[in-house]
Amino acid sequence: MVQIGNISLPDFPLLLAPMEDVSDPPFRAVCKANGADMMYTEFISSEGLIRDAAKSRMKLDVFDYERPIGIQIFGSDIESMRESAVISTMAGPDLIDINYGCPVKNVACRGAGAALLRDIPKMVEMTSAIVKATHLPVTVKTRLGWDDSTKNVTEVAERLQDIGIQALSIHGRTRVQMYKGEADWALIAEVKNNPRIKIPIFGNGDIDTPQKALEYKNRYGVDGIMIGRAAVGYPWIFREVKHFVKTGEILAPPTLDERLDACRMHFQKSLEWKGPRLGVVEMRRHYANYFRGLPNFKPYRTRLVTVDDPAEIYAILEEVAVAMAGVEAEV
Incomplete structure (x- = not known):
């Protein structure tokens, strides 16, 4: 069993990645019905929340059949992120997740998402403020680093664990890579195998078949995997992975x-x-x-x-x- 604060997940849980304009309640419902163990909202702008923007507020909607579910927030201002954590907590999710991984230009170039990988002290201060602002478990999703010369996720994991995050999801690319090339899970495994790390570590990136999921589970030893693009239009990926991990058999494709x-x-x-x-x-x-x-x-x-x-x-x-x-x- 994998534990995130008071949330109990099965061994080797499968997480649905938060995806902008994809991971809304209708999409999440279909993924949940097909075996996703934990899911997240689309990322929500902290500035949108504190301005009471209708689009941002609508993304706070969570439903009991989705649980456990996390609300993911992003932003560049520490006080705005603290306030948005308070607002998100009131919406009743099971956890608050912080986005330190989004690579897209209009997020990262405004100092949010993956941009925080270039300012670890600010990331630590922001995370600490959010942990103190909510009674819910706080988790983080991030990347290996900003670019190949600054792969600092090992330091990030230690420092964020030390200030109270309860789990870490790592996408195996840098910000500069965006979604190109192959995800590097070796560094994710390094974080997982760090004797200082006690929180669950989830791997993300390129998991698109049951065979790859089991291979990466065995090779890299992560506590679970987060699936994103492979679930779009194919929510059966969750049941297929679970069945293959359990039995070694490949399920027939959906009828x-x-x-x-x-x-x-x-x-x-x-x-x-x-x-x-x-x-x-x-x-x-x-x-x-x-x-x-x-x-x-x-x-x-x-x-x-x-x-x-x-x-x-x-x-x-x-x-x-x-x-x-x-x-x-x-x-």
Whole structure:
């Protein structure tokens, strides 16, 4: 069992990574249904929270069926981050997670996300303020360092553990790498194997098959793994990894019915959370992912992304079910 404060997770838990414009409640619901052990909100701007911005406040929504769930915050100002931790705590998550890993320009170049890897004293001061501002466990997601010459995650892990964080997730790339090249898990393993480190260490980066998940578990010894992009349109990755780790057997890919069920669930949750207009529009980017590899799906996708009536969308999905019954997706 893996323990994060008062949160008990199974051995070798699978975490859904916080992804901007992806990890919203509808998407999380589908991942949870397929085996994700712990999840996080999209990252939320501390400045947006303290200004009471509607978009930021909406991202605070968490639901009981998602638990355990963490709210992830980011920002460059220590007092704003402290205040946003207080606001986030009131939303009722199970933990608060700090983003020290986002590499995108409009975050890192404003002194937030991965930019804090260039100012460890400020990172430590900010983290300490957040730990003191909440009764919830505080965790961190970060990267190996800013660039190849400043891979300082070992120091980061020790110093943040010393001021009270309860777990650390490490993406195996530097900020400069963005999402290019291969994730380097050797340095993640170095952090995990550091005798000073007592908190759970989760690895993140490039886990896209059950075989790789088990290989990295055995090779690098991390407490669990965080899966991001591989879950987009394919929430079954969680159940497949769990089954392979437990039995060594590869599960059959999802059936057409399972794809349709996941898509319908995602759509229904999207309508419930975002309303009929936004729920329809924001679902459009997911259809191609759910039905990836199905031959002759393109005409149905074209219709799905152009109609506005939810009833019509459900009807098109039913057409897909009838027309493609017995058709296997091309892996």
